[in-house]
Each structure stands twice: as C-alpha cells, then as structure tokens.
Amino acid sequence: MCLGIPGQISTITNAACYLAKxxxxxxxxxxxxxxIAEEGTELQDLVGAWVLVHVGFALSRIDEDEAQRTLQxxxxxxxxxxELDAIQALGVSA
Amino acid sequence: MSKxxxxxxxxxxGAGGKAMRELIDEVFVKGFANPELAxxxxxxxxxxxxxxxxxxxxxxxxxxxxxxxLFFPGGDIGKLAVTGTVNDLAMSGAVPLYLTCGMIxxxxxxxxxxxxxxxxxxATADATGVKIVTGDxxxxxxxxxxxxxxxxxxxxxxxxxxxxxxTQAQVGDKIIINGFIGDHGAAIVDARxxxxxxxxxxxxxxxxxxxxxxxxxxxxxxxxxRDATRGGVATVLNxxxxxxxxxxxxxxxxxxxxxxxxxxxxILGLDPLYLANEGKLVxxxxxxxxxxxxxAMRAHPAGLxxxxxGEVQATPKARVLLNTGFGxxxxxxxxxxxxxxxxx
Amino acid sequence: xxxxxxxxxSEKALILRQAIHHIAQILEPCLQRPWQIMEFCGxxxxxxxxxxxEQMLPDCIELVHGPGCPVCVLPMGRVDDCVAIAENPQVIFxxxxxxxxxxxxxxxxxxxxxxxxxxxxxxxxxxxLALAKKHPEREVVFFALGFETTMPSTALTVLQAEREGIxxxxxxxxxxxxxxxxxxxxxxxxxxLDGFLAPGHVxxxxxxxxxxxxxxxxxxxxxxxxxxxxxxxQALWMLLQQFAENRCGVENQYARVVQTxxxxxxxxxxxxVFATRDFFELRxxxxxxxxxxxxxxxxxxxxxxxxxxxxxxxxxxxxDCQCGAVVKGLIKPWECQIFGKRCTPENPMGxxxxxxxxxxxxxxxxxxxxxxx
Numbered sequence: 117m118c119l120g121i122p123g124q125i126s127t128i129t130n131a132a133c134y135l136a137k138x139x140x141x142x143x144x145x146x147x148x149x150x151x152i153a154e155e156g157t158e159l160q161d162l163v164g165a166w167v168l169v170h171v172g173f174a175l176s177r178i179d180e181d182e183a184q185r186t187l188q189x190x191x192x193x194x195x196x197x198x199e200l201d202a203i204q205a206l207g208v209s210a
Numbered sequence: 211m212s213k214x215x216x217x218x219x220x221x222x223x224g225a226g227g228k229a230m231r232e233l234i235d236e237v238f239v240k241g242f243a244n245p246e247l248a249x250x251x252x253x254x255x256x257x258x259x260x261x262x263x264x265x266x267x268x269x270x271x272x273x274x275x276x277x278x279x280l281f282f283p284g285g286d287i288g289k290l291a292v293t294g295t296v297n298d299l300a301m302s303g304a305v306p307l308y309l310t311c312g313m314i315x316x317x318x319x320x321x322x323x324x325x326x327x328x329x330x331x332x333a334t335a336d337a338t339g340v341k342i343v344t345g346d347x348x349x350x351x352x353x354x355x356x357x358x359x360x361x362x363x364x365x366x367x368x369x370x371x372x373x374x375x376x377t378q379a380q381v382g383d384k385i386i387i388n389g390f391i392g393d394h395g396a397a398i399v400d401a402r403x404x405x406x407x408x409x410x411x412x413x414x415x416x417x418x419x420x421x422x423x424x425x426x427x428x429x430x431x432x433x434x435x436r437d438a439t440r441g442g443v444a445t446v447l448n449x450x451x452x453x454x455x456x457x458x459x460x461x462x463x464x465x466x467x468x469x470x471x472x473x474x475x476x477i478l479g480l481d482p483l484y485l486a487n488e489g490k491l492v493x494x495x496x497x498x499x500x501x502x503x504x505x506a507m508r509a510h511p512a513g514l515x516x517x518x519x520g521e522v523q524a525t526p527k528a529r530v531l532l533n534t535g536f537g538x539x540x541x542x543x544x545x546x547x548x549x550x551x552x553x554x
Numbered sequence: 555x556x557x558x559x560x561x562x563x564s565e566k567a568l569i570l571r572q573a574i575h576h577i578a579q580i581l582e583p584c585l586q587r588p589w590q591i592m593e594f595c596g597x598x599x600x601x602x603x604x605x606x607x608e609q610m611l612p613d614c615i616e617l618v619h620g621p622g623c624p625v626c627v628l629p630m631g632r633v634d635d636c637v638a639i640a641e642n643p644q645v646i647f648x649x650x651x652x653x654x655x656x657x658x659x660x661x662x663x664x665x666x667x668x669x670x671x672x673x674x675x676x677x678x679x680x681x682x683l684a685l686a687k688k689h690p691e692r693e694v695v696f697f698a699l700g701f702e703t704t705m706p707s708t709a710l711t712v713l714q715a716e717r718e719g720i721x722x723x724x725x726x727x728x729x730x731x732x733x734x735x736x737x738x739x740x741x742x743x744x745x746x747l748d749g750f751l752a753p754g755h756v757x758x759x760x761x762x763x764x765x766x767x768x769x770x771x772x773x774x775x776x777x778x779x780x781x782x783x784x785x786x787x788q789a790l791w792m793l794l795q796q797f798a799e800n801r802c803g804v805e806n807q808y809a810r811v812v813q814t815x816x817x818x819x820x821x822x823x824x825x826x827v828f829a830t831r832d833f834f835e836l837r838x839x840x841x842x843x844x845x846x847x848x849x850x851x852x853x854x855x856x857x858x859x860x861x862x863x864x865x866x867x868x869x870x871x872x873x874d875c876q877c878g879a880v881v882k883g884l885i886k887p888w889e890c891q892i893f894g895k896r897c898t899p900e901n902p903m904g905x906x907x908x909x910x911x912x913x914x915x916x917x918x919x920x921x922x923x924x925x926x927x
Contacts, residue, residue, distance in 0.1 A: 118597050118703035118755035119552060120781070120811075121476045122557035133714070141473020141555045143400075144408040148680060150710055151820045166557060168758065168811050169477075171650070172678025173707040175820060176758045176811045178557055183810040187560055190784065194569040405677040463564075473555065478651075478677070529921065535564045536783060537571070538606015541921030546899045547664075551651035551675065552600075552910065 120170040122178055125149070128159045136162065138169055149174045212236050212325055219319040224349030237321065238345055241328035242311075242335075246343040254308065254343035256365075261307075265367040269304035271295060272363040280323065280357060282401035284393070284412030287360055288330035290488060293417045295364040296338050297437045300419035301491065303374050303426055304366030309335065311345040312361040317352045327358065338417045340364070371430055378433040379454035383522040384500035386493045388421060388507055389466060389515035390414070391443050395485030396471045399478070405551070407477065409470045416489035421512040425493065428506045434494035437487070441545055444483040446492045447520075447530045448544045454494075458530045460520035460542065479552025483532075484545055494522060557810070561782030562605075570787035571610045577794040578612040588616045590746050590883055591793060594736060595753035596623030596911030597781050603916045605783040615790065618883030619913035620739065622753055624700045624730060625652050626905040626912040627836040630869035632728055633658030639695055639726060639862050640671040646689060647673045648682035649697040656908050659869045679711040679725075686715070686723035695858045699728040703755040705847070706820035709827040712849075712856045726858040727849050730834060732756045733764050734845040738836075740772045742882045749793045750776035751786065754808040759824075761816025765804050773802055780808035827853055835868060837905040838877030875904040880913055887914040894918060 123140035125147075134150040136159075152167055152174045153159055167174035214236050222229035239248055246254050261268070275291040285293075292309065299306040311331065315324065335342050342362075393414040400409050418437060425432060434454070438446045443465075451458045467475075467482045475482050489512065495503055500518055507513035530542040593599060599619045602608060608617055621627050633656050640647035640663060647663070654663045654675065667673040672692075676682050679696050686694035698708040708725055715723045732753065739745070752765055757778045768774050775796040779789035789807040796802065806812055827850060834846025849857040859866075871877070875897070876890040887893055887906065897903040899915050906912035910919060 118595065118701065118753065119479050120703070120755045120758075122555070124556075140477050141558075142409060142470035143411075143473040143477060145477065145677075146406060146680075148707070148710060150823075151706055151817050153819075168755075170703055170755060171707045172680050173710065175703070175706060175755070175817055176813070179810045183557060183560070186788065186807070186810060187566070190566045190569055190788065193573055194566070197569060197572055404675065404681075406681055407677070469555070476555065476558065531921075534604065534606040536567050536605045536607065536610060537564075538609035540603060540606050541919065543919050543921070547655065550654055551677065 118170060120168045120175070122166055123147070123169050125162050125165050125167060127163065131159050134159070138167065138174065140169065145172065147172055147174050151175050152177050214321045217321045219315045219317060219321060219324070219349055221317055221349050221351070223315070224347060230347070233347065237325055237328055238347070241325065242332050242342045244341050244343060246341060247345070256308070261367050264305060265369040267368040269299050269302045269366045269368050270363070271298040272361065273298060275360045275362070276356070277398065278356060279401050280327065282413055283397050285415035285488070286327060286330050287358060288327035289334045290415055291360040291362045292331050292334040292338060292340070293415055293488060294439070295362040296340060296417045296419055299364045299366035300422045301374070301435045301437055302368055303372035303422065303435070304368045305423070306338065306340045306364055306366040306419050308343045308365045309340050310363040311342050313345070313347045314355050314359040315347065315349050316355050316357050317349055319357050324358065334417070338419065372426060374432055374435045376434050376436065376450050376453035379450050379456050379494045379522045380433060381456060381522055381524045382497050383433055383494045384497050384518050385447070385458065385460070385520040385522070386495060386500065386503060386507065387443065387466070387517055387519050388418070388491050388513040390468045390471065391438070391465060391487060391490060392467060392471045392475070392482035392485035394488040395442070396474045398486070399474065405478065407474060409474060411468070411470050411474070414487055414489035416512055418489060418491050418512055421507065421510050422491070424506055424510050425503055428502050429495055429499035431499070432493055432495050436492055438490045438492050439488060440486050442482070442484040442486060443490070443492055444530065444542045445544055447542070450494055451530050452528045455527050457523045457526045458520060459523055460530065460532045462532050463535045464517055465519050466515045466517050480549055483542060484549050558782065561780065561784040563784065566784055567610070567787055570784065570791055574787065574791050574794060575612050577791070577798055578614050581798055582614045585614055587746070588614045589748045589797065590616050590618050591749050591751060591790065592618040592620045592739070592747050592883060593751040593779070594620035594622040594732070595756070596626065596909065597755070598751055598753070598779060598786060599623070599913060599916050600911050601781055601783055601786055603920045607783060607786055610787070611790070618747065619881070619916065621735060621836065621839055621881040622701065622732070623909055623911040625656055625909035627730065627838060628653070628656055628699060628728060629835045629837045630657065630659045630871070631835070631867045633662065634660065634869065635864040635866060636663060636697055636726060637661060637666045638864060639858060640666050640673050642862065644693050645672065646685060646692050646694045647671065647697065648676045648685060648694060649673065650699070651675045652909055653697055653699060657902060679708045683711050683715055683720065683723055686720055690722055693722050693724065693861070696723070696725050697728070698725040701730055701732050701753070701756050702759045702824070705729050705824045705828060706759060706817070709823040712827050712853055713823060715856060724856045724858040724861050725849065727828070727847065729828065729847045730836065730845055731830070731847065732760070733767065734842050735836065735839070736768060738839055738842045738845070739882055740768065740774070744884055745882060747774060747883055748797070749774055751779040751789050751793070752776045754778055754780045754785070754812055757808070757812045757816065759817050759820050762804050762806060762814050769802050769804055775802045776804055778804070778806045778808050778812050780811065837871060838881055840878070871905070872903045877904040877906045880906055887917040890914070
C-alpha cells in the first residue's frame, strides 16, 4: 500500500493553501505541501526541492545526502566483493 | 462556412426528412467529398476486376469508437475511427481501400464539432489512401449516447503470398514493436482530467498500413501481426502465446516507454504494458529477418523507435514471461478487468 | 526519474544478492529451519513480485507477505456500508481506484456504479473536496482508507473543508493503524517469524518509535524499508546482519525519506481530526483492539458514518477462506484449499485475492503455484 513517488517542486501555486506544482517524471500535479513547509521559512524556498508524494500530498523532503550515502554503501560493497573474489581466485590458483 | 454552423443536432436530423438530407449534404457529402458517396445510393459498388488484380482475398473488419473526450492530445474520435479500422485491415497484410461510416449522435450535440470530426476523418482517410464510400446517421435522445459514437467498417485486399496469423509463432521467433508503448492510454487519462494531471503526452493514433507494407517487402513471411489497442502489448502477446501454444519471453529493460508515460504510471500505479495504444503493432518474425526488419522499421516515420523486445520459446506454453532485469522473471497475464489506479 | 532509477539498478542488485548469499552461506549450517521474514506492506509485496526478488534469494530466506494492504483487509460489511452511502441519489461517492473492485456481501463499488450510483475515482482527497465545491447541491463523500501514510491527506482535507466552511463534504473513515495490526500478527501462538521489513511510508509519517515494541516486547529485529528493489534487497541484507551479529534493533534503510521522529505536522493533523477506535475489524484477521481510527466528535459534521447512519454490520468471511493463516505466515497462499480454484482474481473469495497487492493475487497473477492448483 501507500504508493509514494518522488517529485520536484516546480512552482508554488497558492501559498495561502500550501499548494505547489510538482513535476513527477515530466507529469505535473498540484500537490499540498503543508507537511513539508517549515515554520519561519518562505514557501518560495521550497521550489526545486525533491519531495515524496502520496495521494496528492508531499509527506517528506527527500534527503539527497542520505540517498547518496545508501548508494555509496552499495558501491563500496561491490568493490569489496571484487577484492574478495580476487583473493579467492589467488587462493585457488596458488 | 456551413449553413449549419453554430447549430445543434436535433431528433429531426435523424428523422429521414429535409433536416436529415441537409445534414447529410452539408456535413457528410461535402466533408468526405467522394463521387461514390455523392451518388447517395444505399450502397457503395466496386469493380471486382480492379480488386482481383491486387490480391486473392478480401479483408473485412468493423470497429466502434466511443472515446471520451472526443478531442484529445494527438487526435480525435474521427482520426481514430479511420486509423483504427485501417490498422485492423493492415494487420492481415491487406492494402486498405474503402471504409463505411456509421454515426450515432446525441440530440444537442454541436454540429460544429461534428464538422470538425468529419474533416478529421477526411484528412486521415486522404493521407491513408482510403475512401469513405457509404454511411449512416442516427440521432438518439439526450443521454442515450455520449455526444457522438462512430462505427467504421473497412475493406481491403490481401496480396496472394501473404499469410499472417496469430497461430504461427514459432520457437526462436523475435518479437518486434514499432515504438513507445502506452501513449494513447496515458493521453486519454490526462485528457479526461479526472485525476488532475498535466502532461504533454500525445496519443500515438496513426495509420500503420504503410509501415506494414514496408515490413512485408523486407520479410513477406511475418508470422504474427496485431495492433496493440485495448489491453495493450501484454494482451496481444498473450493472444499470440495462446493461439500458437508457445511461450513468449520479454526483456523488460528494452521495451520503449516514454519518460512521461512512465511518470504517469508511477503516480497511478499502472503498468504501461497494459495501457492502450492506437498506433503500435506487435510483430512475431523469423529470427533471421529480425535485424533487417528493425532497420527498415526505424527508417519509417511510423517506426522510428522500433525495438526487438523478446522472443518465442517452447515453454511455458500459452504464457508470457517478463525478464525483470534482476535475474528473476514474472508472468505477464491478461488483465482481469479494467486497469484501476493503485493508490493506497 | 531521479530517486527511482538509481534504486532499480540491476548491477547493484547483483552486489546485494551476492552479499545476502554470502551471509546466508555462513549462517545456514546453524539454522533449524529457514528464516521467515515478513514484509508487512502490500507495496513491498508488489515490488517483490514485480522484480522477481524471491527468485534472487537463498533457500534459507522465506518471505511472508503480511496484511498491510488496506484494500485487502477492508471487511465486507464496510464495503456494504460504502455501497449503501453511494446508492443515495444525493451522494457523489469518491474513492481511490483500487477500492472499486473489493467485493461486499452483495456487490462491489464497480457493480454499484454500473447500476447507476454516482461513484467517481479520484487521485487525492483534495480532488474530492474540489468536487464538493463544484457541486454544492450534492453531498460528496470520500472513502478514506489506508494506514497512517494516507491519514495526513484526509485529515488535512477535512481541516481545509472546515476552514472554507464547506458543508457538503464528509469522510467515510476506514483508516487503520499499523502497530496494533502487527501486534495481532505477533500474538499468533504458532508464529515463526524472525524479523520484519517495516513499511517505509508509514514510518515517514509516524517515525521509528512506534515500531520499538516489536524489538522490546517480541524480540524481532526489523528494518524500515523503501519501495524500490534495491531498498528491499538492502533491507534484507541489513536484517541478515542483525541475525548474524545476534542484534535486535529498529534500523532505518530508508533514511532518504524517513526521519526518526516522523513528520510532526502530519501527526498533528492526524491527532486533531482522528481518535483511536476501541477496536476495528480487519478482513482475514478479525476484530483487533485499537486497529482503527474514527473522527473526533469535534469533526462529526464531516463524518459520513454519522451523516448517513451506516449499519456497520459484521459480515463473516467465507468459511473455507484461509487468509488469516496466510498473512500470519502459517501457510503459503497456494496451500489454501480454495486458492486458484474457487478463489481467483476474477472471483475473489478472500481478502488477499482482492487487490493486486494482496499476497494471493500477487502469487496468482505472477504464475506461482498456479499449475499446482
């Protein structure tokens, strides 16, 4: 359940109602951004932000650093496996 | 400017009297502008010797068009009513020649819209080289149909050496598609506006007869050919697998899908393999011709993004499998009912 | 698509596959039986089948597909109530698409629509509110269902309706809560689960704390998991590391979306509009304490349950239906006596065959166990 999909805020369409156009793979949809608006910051500053959209509501700002970290772990894991395989191959041939 | 501009359809336009005659003359005879139609006989008549010169079998098909909305990005019900029936003929290898046009109109429908639809049918028919040679119009009470429904039947001639059938897929054959899938289905979701999505997706509504003739020149032995309309590519492939009692295996990663169509499918939880197309064909071809065909298709305007998307294997019989690209595969079944957005 | 394609990379998937097999190889000799890992959420089940993830796993990992599909666990009596509301000629009944096919004891919403009820599919509760504004002479009812992920959207829509003074909009509230549902699974005496892939989008709203009881009281480790195939594989790998190191904690694989505290604005809206019900019935699982929320008395005006005085009858599931045993991992879908015979996606008898995210429908649609059935 809970189909959620990343999109990027392209414009604020109605600041009073916390509405913004979000671009999801080239498709635009008006989305309610109440849940990701922080007190004391301008809504306009959210333009360009990546958010997770569920049934027309942005429920989380996607943390680009965390996304990179996850992918980095996998990249390192891959390198480790290559090294391990090399060591094992050496062991077999020796 | 038509005498009927700005007016609406009334029950009188279907009652057989002067109003109906005026509608036929002003809208259909003028719009379609064919000598065959202008005769106003109850039937079109053809010279058999001309037909026999082109092949040894007639292809005859009929289809009804009820698309909502009538005008959508990339097409309209008129264009669709010509290309849809032309494509049904073309998938047998036939050269499409003549179409009929039956219209059921709702009382209150704007005649200006009808004129636009007829103009679109005429333009598409001319571009396709088919003639609309006979027709019928009925008007029904408000609410009995939605604005305008069209039925077209079509006749074409199949050249003697062409033998295309859904039963002919053979182990080792390649599956080819002529471009991006799901455009029409996604464009219609968008055009209906119910889900308040905005995109620039255009329907792929286009005639395929010329592409088919190009393909047949390269490979007269095309085994199976069908246009992937309702139910999408997945449904056509299931039909081939069942009719030929073979297995079909697709490679998910090479199936052409536009980014925006993918985006819409991600938002709504839909699968583009089940979305409707109106200008896409799926061909099952002998493997030795696959690359030649692909090159010829990519050189044709209706096949620029053609791709080989899978192949025929012996097992599992009557099933379509999709290689997920993750080392796994899954069954691609027929849809149970209509594809509903999967949201929560 | 950014944040989607990177997490569907098949090469990285192979790296994770190898890492999972590596740990499994080391631990397998000590195992009495395969590990049973439950993915609670129907969205995870969907990804697992779509990418063929089960086929990538070693034999010592068994995935158990849990009850976290709100469409599946919707009891028949509630569908009957929906149909009754929708058949009121004054009403425009709005719903997410996937709820349309769920069978009630008499008919589904799709069938009710065919018979003339004004039932419309919407993408968002906001769209239902827009319909209410467009048709002030009609009563627009939104069928609110889903776990905590969906609650903020319906709560905020009600608050918006209140602010704008809209009088012809109401929710038919069928929201359910994750923790009590998981607890009901964990309290099953024959349970053999070893760990959980926990629902990432629920956690995005409620944070990590509500999942701690699984570790604290039931000693089952879990990973908060995203919805792309790499997310699921990485979460499984993380869980296996917990097994290997004899740890038992709540870990967050989906940190790009899920923050420890959840979304405080969303939680505030939920608590303002909804209150926990004493109990709520879930199809296949029966009545569970505190498993649902209803609308607070302050918002009774927007509560379709009160506006339309629904019957709220309990309809028992067909007797030979074994959905309960499947969602608890006690039997596999194809081991149910009616799977693929009297119960198919064309004619679903049990909850899990209803939605494409239900475990039985997923198995059936993807061809598993069908030849045996």
